[in-house]
Amino acid sequence: MTRLVLRWFQLGEHELDRNVRPVQGGSSMPSRNRETWERPPDLPGTHFVDAMAYSDPELFEEEKQRILARAWRFGCHDSELPDPFDFRTIDHAEVPLVMIRGEDGKVRTFYNVCSHRGAKLFNDLSGNARTKTCFFHHWTFDWRGDCVSRPRPQPYEALHLKAQDCGLKEVATDSQYGLIFFNLDDDAGSLTNYLGDALSAFEQTLTEEPVEVFHYHQAEIQANWKQWVESNMDHYHEWMHVMLRRTNVITEETLFHRKAELHSGGHITFRGMEIDYEHEGTIAPREQSKAMPGLTAQTFQATPLFPNTVLMTRGTVMRIDTTTPLTPDTSLVEFRGLGLKDDTEEDRMVRIRQHNEFWGPMSHNLPEDLFAAEQCAAGYRSGGAAYGIICREENLSAQDDGGMRHFYAEWSKWMGRSASDPKIITA
Ligand code: FES
Ligand SMILES: [Fe+2]
Structure with missing residues (x-):
């Protein structure tokens, strides 16, 4: 410990010699109003x-x-989603988000909200789910964000509200060197250009x-x-x-x-x-x-x-x-x-x-x-x-x-x- 203190003071003196000069007026300078x-x-x-x-x-x-x-923002590292259907939620990016590794190996990001009546879908920080069923009325979504099931869908079909129009909102996602980024702006430029x-x-x-x-x-x-x-x-x-x-x-x-x-x-x-x-x-x-x-x-x-x-x-x-x-x-x-x-x-x-x-x-x-x-x-x-x-x-x-x-x-x-x-x- 003594040696550490000495080393610090040695540099302090060195810097003092080189850079520090007494302030004119010294301690008699007025404080500021x-x-x-x-x-x-x-x-x-x-x-x-x-x-x-x-x-x-x-x-x-x-x-x-x-x-x-509008900016590309870091979401998680590749190693946090090692397997197909692994997911990780991000709770504080203005909207709740969930990143999911698909069966095709690609990571996609979605608003973590149900397209039916807005309930939050994933509540755990991370996990693995081939599909996700909303707890509220049991609409189910797959890793592409597609709505694959709605209980008793006939009244929707009667009104021509098709399942393919009920998918999740996808968010731009890309990665560099294993770092996975998302961008809330649908018109975002490429991550490659952003990072240079x-x-x-x-x-x-x-x-x-x-x-x-x-x-x-x-x-x-x-x-x-x-x-x-x-x-x-x-x-x-x-x-x-x-x-x-x-x-x-x-x-x-x-x-x-x-x-x-x-x-x-x-x-x-x-x-x-x-x-x-x-x-x-x-x-x-x-x-x-x-x-x-x-x-x-x-x-x-x-x-x-x-x-x-x-x-x-x-x-x-x-x-x-x-x-x-x-x-x-x-x-x-x-x-x-x-x-x-x-x-x-x-x-x-x-x-x-x-x-x-x-x-x-x-x-x-x-x-x-x-x-x-x-x-x-x-x-x-x-x-x-x-x-x-x-x-x-x-x-x-x-x-x-x-x-x-x-x-x-x-x-x-x-x-x-x-x-x-x-x-x-x-x-
Ligand atoms: S809010 Fe999700 S199924 Fe109704
Ligand atoms: Fe620090």
């Missing part, structure tokens, strides 16, 4: 976010219509050997959905983990080797960082652990996909977060942990332990990150906070805020509003 607090920062509009973007109910409804109802080269950093990891989800948990948080999305792009918050529980060590290697690559479509990849676990307050070093394909056991990289999903790896395990807005200031975050399908029992136990150490619900880092998102949300919800500053420029390395600026540039395109002044319609 309402007028100076509410005045927009003297920065380019791309470099700060207005409080309204996190808390305004009308803007939130607009986000749902303009972004979430955004998944290139994870291609080998996701495709060289079969990968499977071994961990899933949800957290409902008191924060706007973007505040959790930001936490995976904001590297300046590493100080929190250093200070709270010494679970990060910030060194020249971890700081300046990391680089953000900005993909078109608002997607980002952070990579180039190798973590020295021996000194990171972990249970055990990872040098001998089996890395995922294309990575070392020390690799840290992350790819936030616009708008609400992030892929992340710590070399021996992968994580996928999906953030779904519930209200302007509550969100559901789903966390998946992934390893190799052909793991030995021993390898899997190591992966589970290494996953849970940083990313499990009772881990070192995740609860701190969730706490931070909720604390920021409390500041905006109260009306106290006025702006979020995302202006750090470090050549897209170290703790540059360029990832968040890239996200908000895309957000602004979809919304037709600037994040720094959302009251103004720009497109």
Whole structure:
């Protein structure tokens, strides 16, 4: 522990020498009054976010219509639907959805509502069903979404309401590297165009050997959905983990080797960082652990996909977060942990332990990150906070805020509003 503290302070002094100069006037500078607090920062509009973007109910409804109802969104991984007739429900995507692997091997997504009188069809998170019979009046549907049975159908037939007109509503579905996405927009463009080269950093990891989800948990948080999305792009918050529980060590290697690559479509990849676990307050070093394909056991990289999903790896395990807005200031975050399908029992136990150490619900880092998102949300919800500053420029390395600026540039395109002044319609 002593060594960790020393390493941190060593870098602190180094940075202090290079960058920090005493503020003129020092502690005698006045605090700010309402007028100076509410005045927009003297920065380019791309470099700060207005409080309204996190808390305004009308803007939130607009986000749902303009972004979430039109973007490709991650639903689940291939391994969660391994067999024909496997299904998985998604409860918080504006409409309830169900993904089903058909007899033909293809995954389709449907509104999880009965076409008769709207009852929810599937109530379990996952399962296997060749057909699904609605509990209410027993209409039955198959894996193509076709209505295959209606008890005593004669009165419908008398009115020419045919079974083939009573199928389920299908939703656009496609996959890349085993990640299955859906899109609520019937006129959506292709997933391939949407993602571009955004998944290139994870291609080998996701495709060289079969990968499977071994961990899933949800957290409902008191924060706007973007505040959790930001936490995976904001590297300046590493100080929190250093200070709270010494679970990060910030060194020249971890700081300046990391680089953000900005993909078109608002997607980002952070990579180039190798973590020295021996000194990171972990249970055990990872040098001998089996890395995922294309990575070392020390690799840290992350790819936030616009708008609400992030892929992340710590070399021996992968994580996928999906953030779904519930209200302007509550969100559901789903966390998946992934390893190799052909793991030995021993390898899997190591992966589970290494996953849970940083990313499990009772881990070192995740609860701190969730706490931070909720604390920021409390500041905006109260009306106290006025702006979020995302202006750090470090050549897209170290703790540059360029990832968040890239996200908000895309957000602004979809919304037709600037994040720094959302009251103004720009497109
Ligand atoms: S609501 Fe489903 S069969 Fe009537
Ligand atoms: Fe964090």
